[in-house]
Amino acid sequence: MITIPDRVRSVAMPPIDALNTHMSRMNAEGGDVISLGQSVPFFGPPHQMLDAVRDAIDNFGPRLHTYGPDAGIPELRHALARKLREFNRVSFDPDTQLVVTPGSNQAFMVAMTTILEQGDEVAIASPYYFNHHMAIELCGGVVREIQLREEDGFQMTMEDVEEALTERTRAVVIISPNNPTGTVYRAEEIATITRELTERGIYIICDDAYEVFCYDGARHTSVAGLSGYVDNVITLGSLSKTFGMTGWRIGYIAASAELCRQALKVQDAMAICAPIISQVAATAALEQMPEYPLSMISELDERRRVLEAALDKIPVLHWNKTDGALFAMVGADVAGEDRELAWELLDRAQVLTVPGSAFGAQWGGFLRISYGCSPRDRYEEALSRLVEYFERL
């Protein structure tokens, strides 16, 4: 009876949700699975944010309970504009160039719905962030993969991008620091890509969710801060990772006034507005604790080194160490398994990692390991389990 279009039916089920469900079931049955899976930082939001939420419940009045402006409450838009000015060195007008969304996944979906014609192509680096892949296809777009190579540390060059471009390319997505590889793209390559794509009138969608988390001197490049582009750069941001508040669902679009004006139609039809309580929380986090994300870098960097040391003890796993985000895309020379290694590890070592194939069919020989998500002791316990599992193999 039910007919579902191929466009939807052909999309794989969300991989993380399935893994988490499996993990919850195992733990409910007495298991003790540790997650190195999801892109959730080990830390929660600053207590100042929670104080502000408590205060809002008592004092914010009816505004807390009713729809706010589609683009976001003015306080938050101003706080975001300041963050963009001070951290990213880019100026956005909070009244016309910012749209607050319920998470940056939604920011991506709003952007896609705003710019894509049916059949338009969007180029994304592979290994890719699966939610972007899904969103493009669900919006009627066509994914083109920019093939990256592990031996290059998953860096992306204009030559790589070039190979994925066609007459129908409407947009190229840049995630740096990258999910799933952790790669921070080189500033000069991003500048070249930006210049070339701008000349051809192709949108550049920058997902800056991990912008703060760079190590070993690597630095995030704010594409909207580069010279030489026109209105074709759409910056997507998130407070989820940087402020440890993934469950509060606050992201944003920063772009030209005209793009935002059009995107607001989509926002209105999709979300009306982001939840007010979360907007109040995000405002407090940004205003009162702007340095909070920076304070997490050294712990994340340490965990990254701990991962490197653990992987050194496992001959069949190798990581071309990357210097951003909270992920490692780890290659596994393990052949002959009936199913992917990640599922074996989940059932036998009680460690949740994400199968490489979630990031593109050809990445089945990899695992995405998040070194940022579990408490430190659990994280180290998980790594010990991995070492032990592979020793026994």
Place this chain on the structure above:
Amino acid sequence: MITIPDRVRSVAMPPIDALNTHMSRMNAEGGDVISLGQSVPFFGPPHQMLDAVRDAIDNFGPRLHTYGPDAGIPELRHALARKLREFNRVSFDPDTQLVVTPGSNQAFMVAMTTILEQGDEVAIASPYYFNHHMAIELCGGVVREIQLREEDGFQMTMEDVEEALTERTRAVVIISPNNPTGTVYRAEEIATITRELTERGIYIICDDAYEVFCYDGARHTSVAGLSGYVDNVITLGSLSKTFGMTGWRIGYIAASAELCRQALKVQDAMAICAPIISQVAATAALEQMPEYPLSMISELDERRRVLEAALDKIPVLHWNKTDGALFAMVGADVAGEDRELAWELLDRAQVLTVPGSAFGAQWGGFLRISYGCSPRDRYEEALSRLVEYFERL
């Protein structure tokens, strides 16, 4: 430089957001505008809900801050299943047949993205809810209007629906009590429509946001509770209006397990999950105060009678009184204006109503008046201003 597809460019800017912005500017400049515009109830959420939020901040732990399951936290899905069982007399499996969304607008967008092929038609009653119109077009669908008539009290029959059906019709939307007309559709007509559409394999999308608010003995019909349909009914619900929590953004999809399974892909790519704090709030509201929405009916009904009495004093306005939701679609025999009456009323009487054209081009001779949104004294003041304005005209 920027190219936006016609599909997006041709969509009108969200009408309510523009009106609210104008109102805010007037009030900031010393004005005193009263809103009879937005579909926001006069009451806020029950205090038990806010207590539960305070408690969650102190005691819920890390779960509050991180992503939850795509479909919603289990507590809320179970509370919704109970609400559906007890209020709607329909049984849904909370594990497979419910998806919690950030508002029911998003539930509609998820449903559209899940079921529509490019160019598929969706039939909606006209006057229509503009966000549905926008969402269908933004998803690449085509809107067919089911023409209703004021003289029939905007009731919808199978004959009306029939005229809008074509070979490409994928879905018909039923909103009862209706936005913007306030009409509660007759149970026997809904049963006929359901039977006919089911035989033809057409989806029925029921937006039940106003299900509680019926007056004069009118009763909401839960289509999913009717016999004779298969898996083609998709029920969309909201806590926004019934619990006075529009700003918290909690809605849901209740449908077959297969539809929900496919919709979860869209949900994951669009929202990942609804904000956890709002889900906790909604759970508390449903569990602790299930009767809360019912307690608002008598006040709303009184306001409805107050509106009727006020309109009786204004010869050029007429309302074919309807018996649900919180709206009146009021006809205005006012000709020769350069712009729509609603804008005149906003500037000259400082009363915000919604221009009829927001609900379809041919409804320019109407205003949507919400009798539910302002505090009682302000509401009555607004009606006095309307009476006075038209007396002077």
